[in-house]
Amino acid sequence: MxxxxxxxxxxxxxxxxxxxxxxxxxxxxxxxxxxxxxxxxxxxxxxxxxxxxxxxxxxxxxxxxxxxxxxxxxxxxxxxxxxxxxxxxxxxxxxxxxxxxxxxxxTDLSTPGVAEHAYVYDDHDQAVRLAHRLGELDRGTVVVAGGGLTGVESATELAEAHPNLRVVLLSRGRPGSMMGDKARAYVDKAMARLGIQVRCGADVVKVLPDAVELSDGELVDSDATLWTAGxxxxxxxxxxxxxxxxxxxxxxxxxxxxxxxxxxxxxxxxxxxxxxxxxxxxxxxxxxxxxxxxxxxxxxxxxxxxxxxxxxxYVHQPLSLGREDAVIQFTHPDDTPRRWYLTGRWAIAYKETVSSSPMPTYRLLKRGLVPVGLFRLTAGLK
Ligand SMILES: Cc1cc2nc3c(=O)[nH]c(=O)nc-3n(C[C@H](O)[C@H](O)[C@H](O)COP(=O)(O)OP(=O)(O)OC[C@H]3O[C@@H](n4cnc5c(N)ncnc54)[C@H](O)[C@@H]3O)c2cc1C
The missing domain is CATH 3.50.50.60 (FAD/NAD(P)-binding domain)
Structure with a gap:
């Protein structure tokens, strides 16, 4: 045994x-x-x-x-x-x-104020807490700190679900910087369509109860801050x-x-x-x-x-842009972008079937089978 x-x-x-x-x-x-x-x-x-x-x-x-x-x-x-x-x-x-x-x-809590004042994605209950907070607000500002894929998915999802709120995405670099130029331009357009205010080059040094502080001393008002930056x-x-x-x-x-x-x-x-x-x-x-x-x-x-x-x-960088849009950037095995990408309903369908639920994979595994896609991923460098 x-x-x-x-x-x-x-x-x-x-x-x-x-x-x-x-x-x-x-x-x-x-x-x-x-x-x-x-x-x-x-x-x-x-x-x-x-x-x-x-x-x-x-x-x-x-x-x-x-x-x-x-x-x-x-x-x-x-x-x-x-x-x-x-x-x-x-x-x-x-x-x-x-x-x-x-x-x-x-979540990396090393930036002052994140532990006390920011919402994070460490477990289901914390995401529910953010949902409750946003439900209380008739108007106001949600700051999403971090311009990686999680930050972009969050900003677009929250902006779509709460058109009454101003969503500000604070990012050190360009959001979705790992994607190719065309896919990234599509992301920019989607964020503009949803009214998201994107601030590139923003270095958050502190989260306060009602604002975030940037490295140049500027305060950005915030009624709810979501931290996705590490x-x-x-x-x-x-x-x-x-x-x-x-x-x-x-x-x-x-x-x-x-x-x-x-x-x-x-x-x-x-x-x-x-x-x-x-x-x-x-x-x-x-x-x-x-x-x-x-x-x-x-x-x-x-x-x-x-x-x-x-x-x-790697094969892809899948990114939802709310429930009505998405973009899939296909990649080389080292995660650098290929020329191909999918957008709109094809991208939504791809994300839902290929990358969003592990339950079909678990069912196959219980039968002693490994899904073909996973074989390919682990053989992706060949
Ligand atoms: C908003 C968001 C969107 C994302 N989108 C994508 C995407 O589109 N595609 C993609 O590939 N990845 C995506 N990711 C990343 C993906 O979710 C993670 O890479 C994945 O969850 C890692 O799986 P894991 O099993 O290593 O960790 P987890 O899924 O985090 O599982 C860890 C488990 O350990 C448990 N645990 C933690 N501490 C303890 C403890 N002390 N005792 C007992 N149990 C404990 C947790 O409760 C959890 O169940 C996203 C992440 C976020 C936050």
């Missing part, structure tokens, strides 16, 4: 848990999944929650039913890799032989002595084992995964393949098979 413990029931933790359970159940694998909440949080739809939309409700117990995985509800509060133990809710001790760490990331790993891994990078993500080898503690695998946003083009950045697109790869590496190791190195290449 090998006790395999998975921490975190987000996109990657569930994928890893189902995959490792199906691969090891006939070979003595006993899989336990620790989840902070009984419901699955669709993190990549939290901007929809913030805009007041009610999403489908998925119980984690239902998602993993029939797999033999034990579900433990609780919050991981400490790891002890020397003893091969994890502490849940400050007291319950769970032992393991192999661990898959999939706890994602949290995430980092939980402090748990560093506190336990695992090697982490500058963003507290666990540094892993090519099989996704911690370089300091090889019985610990790390996947998804929580892992610093190096590829020939650099360290992967946090997406479901890359995260789910890392979860599956770690599960396969773990199973192959237990079965005495050769463990392969992960090779991952």
């Amino acid at each position: 090998t006790n395999i413990l998975i921490l975190g029931a987000g996109y990657t933790g569930i994928a890893a848990a189902i995959r490792v359970a199906t691969r090891t159940r006939r070979h003595g694998g006993k899989v336990t999944l620790v989840s902070a909440a009984p419901r699955f949080t669709e993190r990549l739809r939290l901007h929809q929650t913030a805009a007041g939309e009610r999403l489908d409700d998925h119980a984690i117990a239902d998602i993993i039913s029939g797999t033999g995985i034990d579900l433990v509800l609780g919050r991981v509060t400490a790891l002890d890799p020397a003893r091969h133990e994890v502490i849940v809710d400050g007291g319950r001790v769970i032992g393991y032989d192999k661990l898959i760490y999939a706890l994602g990331t949290v 995430t980092r790993g939980l402090p748990l891994a560093a506190e336990a002595g695992l090697t982490v990078d500058g963003q507290d993500r666990i540094v892993v080898d090519s099989a996704l084992r911690s370089v300091s503690h090889p019985d610990v695998y790390a996947v998804g946003d929580a892992a610093a995964v190096r590829q020939p083009y650099g360290v992967m950045h946090g997406t479901c697109q890359g995260g789910i393949p890392t979860g599956l790869h770690a599960a396969d590496a773990l199973a192959d190791g237990l079965l005495g098979r050769r463990v392969k190195a992960l090779r991952f290449g």
Whole structure:
């Protein structure tokens, strides 16, 4: 019997848990999944929650039913890799032989005032809090800090859902700067259509209860500030002595084992995964393949098979622009933009079918199958 413990029931933790359970159940694998909440949080739809939309409700117990995985509800509060133990809710001790760490990331709170005054996307409840706040406002200003894909998706979603509010997007660089020129121009047009005021070159140094302060001292009024400008790993891994990078993500080898503690695998946003083009950045697109790869590496190791190195290449940057528009920038494996992009209803349909719900993937995984698209992603560099 090998006790395999998975921490975190987000996109990657569930994928890893189902995959490792199906691969090891006939070979003595006993899989336990620790989840902070009984419901699955669709993190990549939290901007929809913030805009007041009610999403489908998925119980984690239902998602993993029939797999033999034990579900433990609780919050991981400490790891002890020397003893091969994890502490849940400050007291319950769970032992393991192999661990898959999939706890994602949290908002980087290092800018003064973010912790006290900004809304963030760390969990479902926080997005709901923002939705409530916006529902209270008849008029006023919502500031979205951060011009990455999450900031743009949020600004457009909130502007569309609340035409009575002024939405200001504050960005150091040009919003959506990773996209190609044409796709980015499309994004600019969509934001202008929705009346979003975009401020490039804006460096927020402080969040106040009713404003944000820029580095030149200017105050931008704000009735609600959403912070999307950076995430980092939980402090748990560093506190336990695992090697982490500058963003507290666990540094892993090519099989996704911690370089300091090889019985610990790390996947998804929580892992610093190096590829020939650099360290992967946090997406479901890359995260789910890392979860599956770690599960396969773990199973192959237990079965005495050769463990392969992960090779991952990006294919797209999917971006919703409210519920009525979207743009998909297709990319080279290193995430630089190709010439092709999709817009409008084709882009909406693409995003909804290809990149927005992991449930069909989980159903296939339960049957021992890996979706063809995921095979391609992990073979994207070939
Ligand atoms: C608004 C928004 C839009 C996005 N859009 C896209 C997109 O279009 N495409 C894309 O590919 N990516 C997108 N992303 C990024 C994507 O959501 C993340 O890359 C993805 O969620 C990473 O999956 P994960 O499993 O590593 O982490 P998560 O999905 O964050 O899962 C981590 C899990 O660990 C749990 N957890 C955390 N701490 C503890 C603890 N102490 N104890 C127990 N459990 C704990 C959390 O509750 C959560 O369930 C978006 C993100 C946001 C915020």
